[in-house]
Amino acid sequence: MTERIQQLISIATQLRRDVVNTVYAAKDGHPGACMSAADIVAALYFDTMHIHPDDKDWMGRDRFILSKGHACPILYAALARRGYFPPAELKTLRSLGSRLQGHPVMGKTPGVDATSGSLGHGLSQGCGLALTARRRGDNSLTFVLTGDGEIEEGIVWEAAMTIPKFKLSNLIAIVDNNEMQSGGHVNEVGGLYPLREKWEAFGWYVVEIDGHDMAQIVTTLENAAVRGRTPIDESANMTVTSLQPTPQPGQPVVIIAHTVKGKGVPYMEGDNSWHKRVPTDEEYQIAMSILGGKDLE
Amino acid sequence: MNKIESTRVGFMQGLDAIAETDDRIIMVCADSLKAMRAESFFEKYPDRLVDVGIAEQNAAATAAGLAIGGLIPYFATYAGFITMRACEQVRTFIAYPGLNVKLVGINGGIAAGEREGVTHQFFEDIGILRTIPNMTILVPADAGQARQAAIAAASISGPVYIRLGSGRDPVIFDHDTPFVLGKINILHQNGNDIALFGNGIMLLRLMEASALLAQRGIGVTLVEVHTVKPLDTEGVAAVLKNCGAAVVAEDHNIIGGLGSAIMEAAAEHVPVPIARIGLRDVFPSSGTPDALLDYYGMSVNDIVEAALNVIARK
Numbered sequence: 001m002t003e004r005i006q007q008l009i010s011i012a013t014q015l016r017r018d019v020v021n022t023v024y025a026a027k028d029g030h031p032g033a034c035m036s037a038a039d040i041v042a043a044l045y046f047d048t049m050h051i052h053p054d055d056k057d058w059m060g061r062d063r064f065i066l067s068k069g070h071a072c073p074i075l076y077a078a079l080a081r082r083g084y085f086p087p088a089e090l091k092t093l094r095s096l097g098s099r100l101q102g103h104p105v106m107g108k109t110p111g112v113d114a115t116s117g118s119l120g121h122g123l124s125q126g127c128g129l130a131l132t133a134r135r136r137g138d139n140s141l142t143f144v145l146t147g148d149g150e151i152e153e154g155i156v157w158e159a160a161m162t163i164p165k166f167k168l169s170n171l172i173a174i175v176d177n178n179e180m181q182s183g184g185h186v187n188e189v190g191g192l193y194p195l196r197e198k199w200e201a202f203g204w205y206v207v208e209i210d211g212h213d214m215a216q217i218v219t220t221l222e223n224a225a226v227r228g229r230t231p232i233d234e235s236a237n238m239t240v241t242s243l244q245p246t247p248q249p250g251q252p253v254v255i256i257a258h259t260v261k262g263k264g265v266p267y268m269e270g271d272n273s274w275h276k277r278v279p280t281d282e283e284y285q286i287a288m289s290i291l292g293g294k295d296l297e
Numbered sequence: 298m299n300k301i302e303s304t305r306v307g308f309m310q311g312l313d314a315i316a317e318t319d320d321r322i323i324m325v326c327a328d329s330l331k332a333m334r335a336e337s338f339f340e341k342y343p344d345r346l347v348d349v350g351i352a353e354q355n356a357a358a359t360a361a362g363l364a365i366g367g368l369i370p371y372f373a374t375y376a377g378f379i380t381m382r383a384c385e386q387v388r389t390f391i392a393y394p395g396l397n398v399k400l401v402g403i404n405g406g407i408a409a410g411e412r413e414g415v416t417h418q419f420f421e422d423i424g425i426l427r428t429i430p431n432m433t434i435l436v437p438a439d440a441g442q443a444r445q446a447a448i449a450a451a452s453i454s455g456p457v458y459i460r461l462g463s464g465r466d467p468v469i470f471d472h473d474t475p476f477v478l479g480k481i482n483i484l485h486q487n488g489n490d491i492a493l494f495g496n497g498i499m500l501l502r503l504m505e506a507s508a509l510l511a512q513r514g515i516g517v518t519l520v521e522v523h524t525v526k527p528l529d530t531e532g533v534a535a536v537l538k539n540c541g542a543a544v545v546a547e548d549h550n551i552i553g554g555l556g557s558a559i560m561e562a563a564a565e566h567v568p569v570p571i572a573r574i575g576l577r578d579v580f581p582s583s584g585t586p587d588a589l590l591d592y593y594g595m596s597v598n599d600i601v602e603a604a605l606n607v608i609a610r611k
Contacts, residue, residue, distance in 0.1 A: 059366075059367060063365075105393065105394065106365065106394045107394050107395065113365070114361075114362070114365060115361075115389065115390055115393060115394045117389075118385060118389050118390075121358045121361075121386065121389075121390055124354070124355045124357075124358030124359045124361075124362065124386075125358050125359070125361050125362035125365065125390065126362060127349075127355075127359045127362055128347075128358070128359040128360060128361060128362020128363035128364070128365065128366060128370075129362040129363075129365055129366045130362075131347060131359075131362070131363060131366070132362070132363055132365075132366025132367060132368055133366065135344070135366075135368075136366075154354075155352075155354045155355055155358065155386075158349070158350075158352035158354060158355035159355050159358075159359070161350065161352070162349045162350060162352070162355060162359075165350075166347075
């Protein structure tokens with residue numbers, strides 16, 4: 001394992017610790033959904049994305065839309081550790097007057113690129129953002145992380161239909177496929193599966209990965225990013241078939257990341273009550289001892 | 298008979314004019330290009346159109362993304378598909394972050410929806426949007442004002458809703474009549490027995506009613522309120538104070554629209570008797586525009602009668 005991957009793994013662990021600290025301090029939040037996304041978010045903010053926290057409004061930056069906005073403690077942790085605001089501020093989550101709202105709001109929290117939290121809207125907003133990047137002619141990327149339960153929302157498939165039409169290979173979608181939503185298993189609650197075939201039928205190139213294998217995450221994101229930053233011939237015809245070995249020019253990529261809700265804190269893994277739950281003092285201490293790392297001050 | 302000119306065409310002329318000087322202007326459609334009479338705009342600016350197909354929620358949220366990326370999108374389609382089907386997208390993803398998205402709703406009112414019937418007659422749009430913070434609401438009266446509203450909307454940094462008609466809209470004003478955002482427009486002041494407020498197509502009927510009232514020796518102050526939100530409360534209050542009674546006429550449900558806005562302002566600042574002319578909280582039907590307005594309580598005589606009644610209550 002390379003040093004870079006080792007570093008990213010320890011960053012992801014730190015972000016998980018920050019999430020537990022944040023939710024424990026706020027006495028509210030959705031830790032399970034944060035934990036399944038932690039490795040992906042760490043890879044994006046500390047490896048893949050071209051961003052300058054000291055010039056946060058730089059128009060040519062890569063953007064990240066956390067479409068599953070309820071997992072915002074993991075986004076806030078990444079932003080804080082990346083230098084957008086002091087980590088100590090994470091403890092103000094969901095409190096009156098805080099810049100850290102219960103769900104992400106652009107313009108309120110430094111580094112948040114889009115408002116989210118009402119599920120299903122990341123891809124459409126990402127479509128608009130990717131169109132503006134294409135229009136500017138820069139090579140910036142838009143990453144959209146959706147939940148799996150979230151994509152039961154109809155608007156997701158409206159956007160899934162139009163993004164390939166616009167050949168927005170500069171938009172990279174990631175599904176955090178942790179298989180659980182508030183009410184239970186995604187297939188029992190929403191009839192989600194088969195998932196890969198749905199995306200393929202809508203014209204996307206699908207890559208499936210282990211969403212907790214950092215090397216695999218980094219390589220997959222890197223490949224998609226290199227492709228996304230390459231200008232395309234917009235007039236070329238795009239033929240989409242589900243069996244093609246490589247993405248066609250302009251074809252958007254969706255990464256289905258197989259994940260575990262609550263990943264990294266053993267008592268949370270596989271226990272869907274952690275969808276929205278605050279650790280007790282004892283549970284908090286256990287999590288801290290498992291995760292190690294720095295505190296928020 | 299008034300000359301007929303399309304408010305949609307008027308709007309597109311305005312959009313064309315600002316697109317020439319501002320390359321951030323972009324139009325978002327939900328297969329509404331033809332309905333918006335936007336074909337020639339698209340020919341002139343092929344890269345200034347984002348058509349997402351028949352998917353208004355997606356269109357609204359895509360417009361949000363375009364605005365985040367620094368453009369000024371005008372999302373235009375049927376009023377109800379923006380304000381009802383895509384209401385949450387408008388509220389949470391456009392208005393809440395205060396994004397610079399313009400929303401353009403056609404078939405605003407029952408006359409504008411006319412023969413299509415209730416599915417395409419939108420008489421709730423103003424009421425719905427008035428409750429959403431950060432929203433500016435404009436109701437241009439005719440094609441000329443629609444052109445000016447398209448241009449004026451770009452001068453506001455934030456969400457604006459522009460309500461348009463059927464495409465067969467009577468001309469009410471000279472094209473060079475000024476359109477001053479956020480201010481009431483006093484059309485005439487023949488006296489101060491009663492104030493008549495209104496906007497959109499109902500201005501024609503208010504003008505006729507004003508002439509009939511004048512024949513009876515009643516002095517009318519006739520006021521256009523094209524900016525419904527933010528309401529020019531000071532201007533409205535001054536007129537109410539001067540006249541002591543008012544009728545408000547609009548092609549909208551009497552709940553939630555201009556009538557409600559003026560009554561709210563009156564109750565807080567100048568409590569005087571006011572009558573509302575509008576759709577009386579029922580679902581209308583297909584029909585020709587004038588027949589619909591007459592049938593659903595928005596005739597010239599309805600306005601005159603309402604005026605006499607409120608004057609008697611002074």
